[in-house]
Amino acid sequence: MLDTGAAAPITHRRVLAIAGPIVLSNATIPILGAVDTGVVGQLGEAAPIGAVGIGAIVISMLYWVYGFLRMGTTGLVAQARGAGDAAETGAILMRALMIGLAGGLLFVLAQVPLFWGAFHLSPASDEVEGLARTYLSIRIWGAPAAIAIYAITGWLIAMERTRAVLVLQVWMNGLNILLDLWFVLGLDLGVGGVATATIIAEWSGLALGLWLCRAAFRGDQWRDWARVFDRARIARMMSVNGDIMVRSILLQASFASFLFLGAGMGDVTLAANQVLVQFLEITAYALDGFAFSAEALVGGAMGGRDPARLRRASIVSSIWGMGLAVPLGLAFLLFGPWLIDVMAKAPEVQLEARQYLLWVAAAPLIGGPSWMLDGIFIGATRTRAMLHAMLASVAIYVVALALLGPAFGNHGLWAALMVLYVARAVTLGLRYPALERAAA
Numbered sequence: 298m299l300d301t302g303a304a305a306p307i308t309h310r311r312v313l314a315i316a317g318p319i320v321l322s323n324a325t326i327p328i329l330g331a332v333d334t335g336v337v338g339q340l341g342e343a344a345p346i347g348a349v350g351i352g353a354i355v356i357s358m359l360y361w362v363y364g365f366l367r368m369g370t371t372g373l374v375a376q377a378r379g380a381g382d383a384a385e386t387g388a389i390l391m392r393a394l395m396i397g398l399a400g401g402l403l404f405v406l407a408q409v410p411l412f413w414g415a416f417h418l419s420p421a422s423d424e425v426e427g428l429a430r431t432y433l434s435i436r437i438w439g440a441p442a443a444i445a446i447y448a449i450t451g452w453l454i455a456m457e458r459t460r461a462v463l464v465l466q467v468w469m470n471g472l473n474i475l476l477d478l479w480f481v482l483g484l485d486l487g488v489g490g491v492a493t494a495t496i497i498a499e500w501s502g503l504a505l506g507l508w509l510c511r512a513a514f515r516g517d518q519w520r521d522w523a524r525v526f527d528r529a530r531i532a533r534m535m536s537v538n539g540d541i542m543v544r545s546i547l548l549q550a551s552f553a554s555f556l557f558l559g560a561g562m563g564d565v566t567l568a569a570n571q572v573l574v575q576f577l578e579i580t581a582y583a584l585d586g587f588a589f590s591a592e593a594l595v596g597g598a599m600g601g602r603d604p605a606r607l608r609r610a611s612i613v614s615s616i617w618g619m620g621l622a623v624p625l626g627l628a629f630l631l632f633g634p635w636l637i638d639v640m641a642k643a644p645e646v647q648l649e650a651r652q653y654l655l656w657v658a659a660a661p662l663i664g665g666p667s668w669m670l671d672g673i674f675i676g677a678t679r680t681r682a683m684l685h686a687m688l689a690s691v692a693i694y695v696v697a698l699a700l701l702g703p704a705f706g707n708h709g710l711w712a713a714l715m716v717l718y719v720a721r722a723v724t725l726g727l728r729y730p731a732l733e734r735a736a737a
Contacts, residue, residue, distance in 0.1 A: 307594055307606055307609045309617070311594075312594070312614050312617055314457075315457055315459050315590040315593055315594070316587045316590040317459075319459050319462060319463070319590070320582075320583055322459075322463040322465070322466035322467065323582030332477050332478075336478065336481040336482060336491065337488060337491065346568040346571055347564050347567040348425045348431075348432060348488050349428075349429075349432060349491060350571030350574070351425060351556070352429040352433050354553055354556050355415045355433060356433060357549065358415075358552075359404055359411060360443055360447075361545045361549050362400075362545065363397060363400045363444045363447060364542075365537070365539075365540075365541035365545060366444065366448045368592070368675045369451070369534065369538040369541050369678075369680070370390070370447070370448050370452055371454045371589070372455075372596050372675050372677070372680075373534060373537060374389050374390070374451065374452055375592065375593050375596025376599050377600060378455060379597035379598065386513065387514070388521060389452070390452045390513045391520075391525050392530075393451065394445055394449075397441070397444040397445035400441075401441030401445065402440075405437055416430070425560075425564060425567070428488045432488045432489065432492045435492035435496060436495055438496050439495060439500060442499040445503055446469075446502055446506050449506035454592060454593055455592070457593055465502060465505055465506050468501070469498045469501070469502035470498070472498045472501060473495055473497075473498035476494030476497060477491055537680050540684045541675075541680050541684075544683050544684045547687050548687060551717055554698070555570075555714055562707055568643070568646045569653065570707070572640050572641050572650045573654070576629055576633065576636075576657035577657060580625055580657075580660050581668065583621055583625060584618050584625075584664075584665055585668060587614050587617045587621070587669065588671055588672030590614045591610060591669060591676055592672045592673075592676035594606075595672070595676030595677050598610055598676075599676065599677050603736060604733040604737045607736045608733060610676075611669075614669065614672065614673075618669045619669070622661035625661040626659060626660070626662055627658075629658040630654070630658045633654045633657070634651060634654070637654070653708065656712075664715075666722035667722040670721075670722060673729070674728075679731070682731065683725070686724035686728060687724075689724045690717060690720035691717070694717040697713035697717070698710070698713045701716075
């Protein structure tokens, strides 16, 4: 029998119990990105750093087309759990796993036109593009595992089993880091070694994740095919996931445009931005711990039709999320120069990155509200509202890019990125009252 204890009081302790393991597990992800950047940075050239950055952005953009599996699964399972429907929580996981494996296989089969399109849009130098193609041709074979893991992670978060998420991420990213060091620094495999380490970690992570979700496979609910393929439930899942997918594409395109426009300013600027993007990753993954707690708790409140619990979940999660933003920004100011020097050995990259450190130090406070509101709306599965808010935000971002980029160069790109964060927060915040009315 799956746990259906979503009705427990929403306390600060409960929020921390959900968020704590997520913050720790997410901390390993940007560490992995920093190690990926750092090991190729030891080669003393800008091109390998830029290649890993471009390659990682392209593969992330592709995978996050299916990012709805993590978010949609969390919201739907949390609501089913809040309504006391244990059988549906297992059925949702099965549907999501099937979608993830099929989606990953589709990317493997379509890799040639996908990569052609990506590099057609990116103005990277020939040297960077050649190395990035090597990276991507290896990484793509991990797509089925990587996308299916989104479904597993979403299910575990909704069930408030975030310690299991911590175990999964520590295993995957720890193994990836060890293999990075061995393949690149030990065996001198370069960019290809970074990619090979990642796909080994992804497939082993899928096996571990299925074992961690074994409670969903006890009994017969996971193979109740009439429920799994129920048209009404599939239609709702497709509606929720479709909105999130389009939203994710818009968001990933926005970040990709930031990196690609930076690449047009030269390999050194591209490498500097790639180093600083790791700071944004740290911010996102730290604050996501509390956004995920909002997803699980808001979803439970929506499933139980309790607007007071929804408000309580939103407020308590956001207090902790924004409380973490301040020390993050201060840490970037104090330790940023040292981290830049660790990740990039090329002096010109170090000097370039230092010029834009203030932007990443401000990012936690500027971007924090948008991350928390994302979690609240995902838990409520009000994905159409999220899509409309993202459409408006991207339009504002494009205008900011057009005005600030030509006028201020790379500083203008960073300023436009901050405008995107603010626009996301405002457009979602205006829609929050509708969530409480819907819960009632």
